[in-house]
Amino acid sequence: MLELHIWGPSFALPSISPQSLSTIAYLNLTQLPTTWTLIPSSNPLLSPSRELPALRDGTTWVSGFRGVIEYLRRKNDSSLDDALDRVQRAEALAFGTYIESEGGRLLDLSMYLTDENFDVLRRAFAKLLPVPARYYFLGVLRREARRRCDGLIPASSSAGATGATTPLPQPSAMTATALPGIKKKSSAKGAAERIKQVAIAADFLLTVQSLLGKKRFFFGDQPSSLDCLAFGYLSLGLYAELPNGWLREEMLARHGGLCRYVNEVRGRMLGDGVDVTAVMSGQATMTMPSGKLAGGGLPWGVVERKDVPRVAGFLLDRAMEIVGITSTERYGGGGDKGEQTEEGEEHREGAKSLQRWKTAKNVATVVGCIGAFIGYCVWSGLIATEFSGKGKYEVAGGRGGGEGEGGDDAENGMGLLEGFGSAEAILGLGGRGTFSRGEEDGIDEAIDEEFVRGVEDGKGGVPAEK
């Protein structure tokens, strides 16, 4: 049984992410409904590469649209692209990459980087995720979107992005009447931004339209993986009902051919509309009042809501990230370990040990810093101890000695202190008579000697009391 984990449904579509939609479409076209289930888990931490969509087959995980179709091609020895020749395959890959990168950026702009739309998205994610995760993942997704669109367009302010067709919401209308200058400025800014957005959208949509031409599918009469990919991105642009729907309006107004294409293939690729609440509560087979199935005919599975381990998992993950132990260097476990040459394996081992060394260094630094801090607290008397002066230093010195490179500094510091401690003793301030020679001239020498000894051995600097 194949399990496809995806970002959960919204806007009557089975998923909120274009890649998940494309993958669902591909599985829907190639697999029998009894052989796979769709799980709206919305948790990218499940898969080893921490990406969704992810397909689980027994213990094997593959992620991403391309990863999934490649895995299925190998497993079933057939794929949607079998009928294509070499040049068509090259085109499928190139057009697909274009749609992924440009279309992805367009959806990022429309969904994550337009403020009113982001508010709607927030509500959509609230239905999919438990409490702490919904804030965390949404922030992560928005940050990624912003990074991808870097330099394309500034993230719109709520004032600037108000589209020409949507009426101003009440609060901003009030501020706008109070400050007419600002209103004028912001609407001009909004219009400029909209022109820019529409230009980007038109560029992408025209290109895709000309690639599609007048054909039924991208490569003739049969759908290919490229059709699934394009459908995922275009359907989210067309069917996501957002308050500032510049992308949707542009598609409807000027790219009728693409809208027709998406409408035609929708039934075949994704089934009917999806009822989000029903699917998330595990009632996908329930019949809606309109006579349709709530799950739209897709083989929905139930999300295992293990909220506590999941929240703990992601908190731990965050904590490790902050400390500097990221899993970015972790090598995802693919299904083709057998193909690795021994040389490659050795090399990977080398890279791993490099990573381990880095991690060890990070940990050592953190522990060393904490050690130094505690040492400082003890030394400055912030932590009062019951020990005598000597005992106090020993405790602190011992702690510093056990802890890595940062600890060495602390140790030396303690050594110095002890040196001073002994000097103190030599000078008779502590009431300890150490003037063995009893001569005034010998004092300086004795101080030096004791001092050096204290630094060198790091702990035995305090002479025994007599």
Add this chain to the structure above:
Amino acid sequence: MASLPIPQFLKTLFNSFPLLTYPANPLPSRCPKFDTTPSLYVFTTPEDADSGNPSFNPSCLKWQAYLKFNGVEFKTVPSNNHASPTGALPFMISQQKPMSESTEVAVVPSSKLAAWIEKHGYSLEVVDMESARPKAFLALVNSQLRDAWLYALYLEPNNSQDLAGELYCGSSVSAVSSFLLRQTKAAARQQVLQAHPGGVLDPRKIYAGAGDALEAISAILGKDTWFFGSRDPGLFDASVFAYTHPILNLRWHSEEDALFRAVMGHENLLGHERRIRVKFFPEANTPDPNY
């Protein structure tokens, strides 16, 4: 802003020391003299700059090659990102009149180079980059191939030390170079992570993606001389050459040369690289397949 009234005694004081503006100092003698030949600022070594050899940086080489395709007379100047007004190389300084007549210098960043070339009447009959197919294939070069290049050069442990460190972060102070290398690596990682939002970089996946991309580019070239059946090389040819040439010429560490092997596997891409190299960069190094 309302001006404050100046007290009388200050006024008399200032009047006795009037503000005098001296004429501007002449530029220092080591300042570069611009002649009418435009200069393209790229990542390269001083020796390679003199002989006009290809830059080792793909985005610089792309424009360098494209200018050569269009028959533009220019010279290359070794530089780095800090010199650029946009923060990224390449950029071009072109001067219409000799330095003695005018100090006006036109700085053309890489995003405006195509328009600059067109404006200066060097346009060739090439395939229109605005049409859909070249655009889609350019996306392939700029995502999969670029990611693999960045990974191979900056994030493979040995390559990053021996190649990226030498080429991009050469400073006489070792502490500075190691800091620069660290910074460059972090930037490269961030770039590669854009396509891998999960934050997990699997080299096998990245190189496999680049292999697929090269296979697709090779398939679309077929037996043609230049891409998309055009009579002269165009911007897409330049973009592909900008990756294949450095990939074939860098001395990759023997265990981290997956990209090199991927290019070596496509006979027609090697031929494409050779055609451009022989015709436009006659003095460039010949890649050594046996190394």
